[in-house]
Amino acid sequence: MRQVAVLGIGQTKIDEHWEFSLREIGGDAAFSAMQDAGVEKVEALFVGNMLSPLISGQNQLGTFFSDWIGLWHQESVKVEAACASGAAALRAGLMAVAAGEIDSALIVGVEKMTDKAGHDITAALATAADADYEVEQGVSFVGINALIMRRYMHEYGWKHADFASFSINAHANAIHNPFARLHQKIDANQFEKSAMVATPINLLDASPIGDGAAAAVIVPAEKVASLNGKPRITVAGSASSTDSIAVHSRKDPLFLSAAYESAKRAYEMANVEPKDIDVFELHDAFSIMSALSLEACGFAERGQGVRLGLDNEINPNGRVPICTRGGLKARGHPVGATGMYQVVEVVQQLRGECDGTQVDGAKVGMAQNIGGSGATILTHILKAE
């Protein structure tokens, strides 16, 4: 298997882009990544997207975007794994380059979510859960996560206020990220007083939706000697794992087994351990998910993920910097695009381009993207050389 490098990255600001179409948002990120990579053509396009059939009435997004950006007669395809669609598209492109089938690929994660009313979005997001055994019973996607959080608080004795540091850190970091959806600091008092969404998840536990796209150009690492003085960034580890779609089918609903499995394989492939990870862009769709991810990936004991936040270990100067560009919570969560935002942000950290939230000397970064309530989880580890 050939080693693969990230040659260029691009992203749009996450927002309510009522003035821009699905085409334009994805195209913007694609062109930015190609410009950053210094290429005018790529051999294939892999698009990660979850909701365009439901929200925009548009399928076949691979060809939809290759058409828009002028890549006719190149291979193009869409990959979908709910909120993990972005990372799943990266992995599909990675396999094609690693196999030697193509010598360059553009990966675009894209989502246009604000063209429908809120209740339509809630219904669309519920397609990530089990339609027959969860959604049919009336539970929404945030409802499922609320059940998990409530159980976690019951099992380990944490109070809701103990989760505040995850959201406070995310909001503080997002202020330095021009592409982030939210640019306001929050404090513990605001966190506790925020409007309830689904007990115990309130508005400041939950990530905002939005329109956005993030993209990367990948090539065989052997073709990249140096990048105009920037470090060469390789995809050192890539793995995907799954658990049951429905939470009630899991042996332990408080253990993200697919995060554990995919991180384990990615660590092995990259020949690193948790202590070697300088920055970890995790999938904080809800604050409870930050705690569970940290635990499953070996950064905290079971039930103790919350403590990392309380001990100030998760900020850019801490032992385990997470959500350094705002995370899903404050950078925003345009679902099918999120996995590619995470990868783009890890690349920014490894390049040293994160003024205000730069992790000093970051050489190894990890991005973890979760589909459903822990059903599909992909982990990528990137290294600067």
Place this chain on the structure above:
Amino acid sequence: MRQVAVLGIGQTKIDEHWEFSLREIGGDAAFSAMQDAGVEKVEALFVGNMLSPLISGQNQLGTFFSDWIGLWHQESVKVEAACASGAAALRAGLMAVAAGEIDSALIVGVEKMTDKAGHDITAALATAADADYEVEQGVSFVGINALIMRRYMHEYGWKHADFASFSINAHANAIHNPFARLHQKIDANQFEKSAMVATPINLLDASPIGDGAAAAVIVPAEKVASLNGKPRITVAGSASSTDSIAVHSRKDPLFLSAAYESAKRAYEMANVEPKDIDVFELHDAFSIMSALSLEACGFAERGQGVRLGLDNEINPNGRVPICTRGGLKARGHPVGATGMYQVVEVVQQLRGECDGTQVDGAKVGMAQNIGGSGATILTHILKAE
């Protein structure tokens, strides 16, 4: 890149399966393929599907099915390219095995279409077209194909009756295929008198929708010496190409340039020419598509694809046998599953398992799967050794 072999195949009958769920249909094909391959586990699952978010309210079909068939903690993902989703899933799996990342993959193409009313299905199928520039103007998917057929008849002077042989051949062959949706012979008179759908496309020009799933297990070819006396079947060629999503943007709406490109690359990869292809499972969603595919892939001159049918060259004893198990027209067209039905049928031909429509001594077979009105086209060439 490692060579890949098809170790096992499975399929369900295409029908209105109101008594079986999406889960059960896909699971049936998956288990059949694993049983045929003689394996109880695979390392990854790639699912091709187009419509489940719109019809079943279910996304994340990769993990949905790995959960159902007991493949927890294995990589699973869904690939979507409209009606070419099945072949696109195969190609994604192929890349992962070819890269050396995994040593076995299960590919499942699946679609459950009959749980909604006809007008909902028409709207869902239109997501394969350009939502902004085609669908928004009020044209349906069959309407787009009708415009192409009308133009073809105008340019080359063919009458509607000249297309009859495509449908007559498909229906005649389907009678011998227990998995086919339709089991009745038709004649030229019935073809001409059939109810109009979108002029000039009538009911017997158009393929029926349906519920169905088809699957295959693929492994590195080096791991397959012989298969209990059956020939070893390798994927000798695989390619994907695209044209614009909207027909009006194409240089020539009567030339399937993505079929031409993907077939050309697949021929080169497999080191064969059109004359070497013993059986060609093409994408006859509408009779006009048979003519255009034959022309783009080098079996007929421009505007002369229809003649192959009139000259009796397309039946199992002809020079270019197509739709030998009924094609989309009579085997049926469960959209996201179709590409995998085609591959399964080519394998059946190469194994010599097609009583009634067996192509004598078939050694090289081609399957071509089309997404949209020619937007995404994948070509696979299989060889028996």
